[in-house]
Amino acid sequence: MDIKNVTVAGAGVLGSQIAFQAAFFGFKVTLYDINDEAVKAGREKLQKLVPIYADYFNNEKLAQETLNKIKITSDLEASLKDSDLMIEAIPELFNIKVDFYKSVANLAPEKTIFATNSSTMMPSQFREDTGREEKFLALHFANEVWKNNTGEVMGHDRTHEQYVQDVLTFAAEIGMIPIHVKKEQPGYVLNSLLVPLLQAAEQLYAHGIADIETIDRTWMAATGAPLGPFAILDVVGLNTAYNIATASASANPAMHAVAEMLKKEYVDKGNLGTSTGEGFYKYPNPSYREENFVKKTMKKRDKGDA
Numbered sequence: 210m211d212i213k214n215v216t217v218a219g220a221g222v223l224g225s226q227i228a229f230q231a232a233f234f235g236f237k238v239t240l241y242d243i244n245d246e247a248v249k250a251g252r253e254k255l256q257k258l259v260p261i262y263a264d265y266f267n268n269e270k271l272a273q274e275t276l277n278k279i280k281i282t283s284d285l286e287a288s289l290k291d292s293d294l295m296i297e298a299i300p301e302l303f304n305i306k307v308d309f310y311k312s313v314a315n316l317a318p319e320k321t322i323f324a325t326n327s328s329t330m331m332p333s334q335f336r337e338d339t340g341r342e343e344k345f346l347a348l349h350f351a352n353e354v355w356k357n358n359t360g361e362v363m364g365h366d367r368t369h370e371q372y373v374q375d376v377l378t379f380a381a382e383i384g385m386i387p388i389h390v391k392k393e394q395p396g397y398v399l400n401s402l403l404v405p406l407l408q409a410a411e412q413l414y415a416h417g418i419a420d421i422e423t424i425d426r427t428w429m430a431a432t433g434a435p436l437g438p439f440a441i442l443d444v445v446g447l448n449t450a451y452n453i454a455t456a457s458a459s460a461n462p463a464m465h466a467v468a469e470m471l472k473k474e475y476v477d478k479g480n481l482g483t484s485t486g487e488g489f490y491k492y493p494n495p496s497y498r499e500e501n502f503v504k505k506t507m508k509k510r511d512k513g514d515a
């Protein structure tokens with residue numbers, strides 16, 4: 210199938226990036242969100258991406274044209290009109306996703322392929338709600354899609370191979386490294402590796418083993434990684450981290466304290482990470498960017514904590 214018209218549902222952290230990336234690479238994109246307020250917030254997110262794309266791809270004109278090309282609406286039916294591919298990037302909450310798939314099942318044309326960007330859920334959990342099992346799969350992006358450009362494509366055991374191939378092709382056409390995940394796996398390749406790391410860091414902090422900077426510094430110093438887990442979590446967004454922590458707590462009781470910490474100390478205060486200017490760190494100049502962050506000696510208040 211020749212994919213031309215793309216609908217992205219959810220204009221949050223990831224949805225805005227996916228929409229911008231697809232439009233930047235020449236696709237006709239409609240971005241949907243649930244109400245006028247969310248549409249306004251989505252438009253602001255798209256605007257913030259203009260200088261980022263202009264710099265990263267050294268093409269200011271195309272970045273500006275991309276913003277002007279993306280249609281953004283709260284009319285779900287209109288957003289799906291003539292859609293070849295609908296990428297769902299709504300909150301990581303099971304019931305919200307189920308309700309969403311139930312409504313789009315009847316609104317989208319028969320030809321539309323549905324792809325979920327869920328971080329940790331699997332397509333088989335929703336396939337019966339989509340009205341198109343064989344055209345439903347996952348296309349998972351990493352945050353900051355323009356540079357962290359993996360596009361993980363994962364069907365369930367009733368997804369038709371043709372649509373897996375179509376979406377792999379689409380991923381490559383929008384500048385992603387297409388990664389075929391051959392069997393269903395919660396978290397694909399990336400989050401099977403990343404989520405355990407992030408959650409281990411959250412637990413170390415929530416259980417009082419070490420403070421945030423110490424944990425990040427340890428990871429950076431010992432592995433040479435450019436960012437520690439808390440800096441990554443700020444990019445992910447702490448509302449998404451909270452949703453995932455809450456869902457993990459039934460299988461892993463240690464995550465209860467993490468979910469509580471994320472809610473009380475961050476989500477309830479509106480400090481969601483880089484998108485709001487504050488999360489575990491303060492932006493635009495977080496301490497982990499300081500020259501001696503990794504090597505600096507522990508501050509007095511850290512002594513005894515780590």
Ligand SMILES: NC(=O)C1=CN([C@@H]2O[C@H](COP(=O)(O)OP(=O)(O)OC[C@H]3O[C@@H](n4cnc5c(N)ncnc54)[C@H](OP(=O)(O)O)[C@@H]3O)[C@@H](O)[C@H]2O)C=CC1
Pocket residue numbers: 218219220221222223224241242243246247297298299300301302305309326327328329349350351352444445446448449
């Ligand atoms: N953040 C990350 O690093 C990554 C996230 N993902 C996945 O992408 C998905 C979205 O995450 P993220 O962008 O971080 O989340 P956000 O909370 O930033 O964005 C979700 C958006 O969906 C909107 N929304 C809420 N309910 C509905 C609905 N019923 N229909 C349509 N839109 C709705 C929200 O509006 P409002 O704010 O008004 O509720 C918000 O604009 C999740 O499944 C997440 O796991 C995947 C890869 C990376």
Ligand SMILES: O=C(CO)[C@H](O)[C@H](O)COP(=O)(O)O
Pocket residue numbers: 327328350351352399400403404405407408442445449450451453454
């Ligand atoms: O999907 C992702 C990146 O591709 C995020 O890593 C994932 O949402 C992070 O989860 P958590 O904060 O619970 O560890």
